Amino acid sequence: MKTIKFQLETLTCPSCIAKIEGALNKEHGVEEAKVLFNSSKVKVKYDSEEVSSDQLEKLIEKVGFPVLSS
């Protein structure tokens, strides 16, 4: 199990928490996804054999949130 943190652009609406967490938690291999709203970060616990960090990053961007760094 690996943990990764993605830094996003400043999050403004709390509704995006549900959006990002919802999308990530549906993904295979993701054990737990947590949005740190106030520091605009996403913390993901995942199984690196089932899903890669690149895939996770792409997924977050696909929901509409550009990833600045990980």
Add this chain to the structure above:
Amino acid sequence: MKAKQINKIMYSAALLLMGALITYLFNWNEAVLNTLLIVATLVAGYPTFIKAWKASLMKLFSIELLVTIAVIGALIIGEYVESAAVTFLFLFGAFLEGRSLEKSRSSLKSLMEMAPLEANVLRDGIRSVIKAEDVVKNDLVIIQTGEKIPIDGRIISGRGSVNESTITGESVPVSKDENDQVFSGSILEGGYLEVIAEKVGEDTTFSKIIELVEEAQEGKAKTQRFLEKFAAIYTPGIMALSLLVWIVTQDVHLALTFLVIACPGALVISAPVSIVAGIGNGARNGILIKGGEVMENLSKLNAVVFDKTGTLTQGRPAVTTIKSFGISENKLLTMAAEAELISEHHLGKAIVKEAERNGLELVNKPTDVNVLKGRGIKVNLNGDSLYLGNRKGLFENNIDIDAKVNSYAVKQEESGNTAVFVANRNSVLGIISIADKVRSKAANTIHELKSAGIKHTVMLTGDNEHTANIVGKKIGIQKVFANLLPEDKVNKVKACMGKGIKLAMVGDGVNDAPAIATADVGIAMGVAGTDVAMETADVVLMADNLDKLVYMLKLSKATVRNMKQNMFLAIGTVALLLTGVLTKNVNLASGMLIHELSVLVVILNAIRLVQYKPNTIWERLVLRTQQGMRLISRSISVNRNSSSFVNKRRA
């Protein structure tokens, strides 16, 4: 879509809208006006439409979708002004919110910017500059004047004055010498240091602080959780309501307006922004408050329990007098110091220090070391049994105390010392008196806490009653519990807790960790560098400074007050707007404007907390007035009493 692109889109939409306004003012051409407005709608709406689309692809519901539907509706019925205004305001609102939210979160950011980037490392005699995160444990790091310290470590050579404000919140530089601890993120203001790296990268105290604050900001306040629960019922409720509006009025436009305006933007954000700003303010001042719930509990505190040693006293006990019976004083001290040589106990350390100060040679090593918790220590020294500790231990080991020895010990204790009995198998060889100075600010802190609403103050200590009472009286503590074993402290804390009492326990976080964990709010003080304490406590005061306690209390009150103002404002605005929509006094565009404004006001209100300092002019004014009122009322009651007295005499 990147924020920069969105900003560009926003500016172009603003230009288009300005063009439309000019067209309207000069009454040029209706067709041109409408075209401009439609283009502006499409341009400004583009990012919103995209987001709505992406979210729905993932089968997720979003506010953007609502806005998109509302805008399409407006376009169909030909309300071009409204569609352009709504899309633009939605974009502009998000932009302003982002900007101001960043401000409310700026404390943590400014802290993170203090992170060290480079390190000067000496490896195999070669000096090189490497990235701070590439330093490994046991590297020798060189720090020169003006440089940031990149790791946590111990000074092996050199000295200097270090500004530790990133860690402790105190900007007065601390002088550091060989064997002293330095922390990553602090700045060497003058001098030269060679430091052995002990903690690097994510293990440094500095990184831990950042991590802790990040997590703390997500820790939800009770109020916040209530709000979220409310929002969970609120959103579907509003949907049903707008459906009802549509059925009753047969007006799609009105129903959509109702739906968009009712979106609980300011409401959801009102509590977290205040908490984040408050936690950030604390972090910058060396006060780590772990989450919104702790913040709320802090603001309601009315009782504080202190551990004496290291909290109310300096925690650096020193030997005051040595009395021996039958052997020389130096011999007694030598034996005692040899026995305590490896002791971690602060009294034991004081004895060893005193022996070193007197230049005594410690040759014999103790064997069979037996630590008797809360009593003392029993060792085998030079083939003979030696006990050091208090009366309880003497009694349990069947060692006699004669009356003369006892009266001497009592006298020492009455003058504020801790008497350490040194005894062999059957009799007391001597008494070493040790005292720990009370902190200069202790009395003042207790006084200020009382005026900030703390009704009960309690002190716990393992010390004897005499010493404890002297310290308690000196600084104005109401209740003192002495002769406590570590496990007793937990029970005392439990006993103090009860109905209507919100109790905080203040300690060093290591010896009293269980008591800290038991209290409503556990506060560890002066713990830069001790991970355990940072983890167990609810509030961590990095600096070894009692002042921070008062700051913490006032900050929590200000934060909770701010949160309540925000909630009131948010709920009030939504209620007003919805009434306005239903009575057709508010249309979509103006409703959106007011909605965005209310979000902005809520954030701006929270930003005040970032700059908050206790005892501002305003607070002092309130305090003065209160004092004045009290004086006046007192003098009135005195007058009344004296006049009634006169009346009585007349009668």
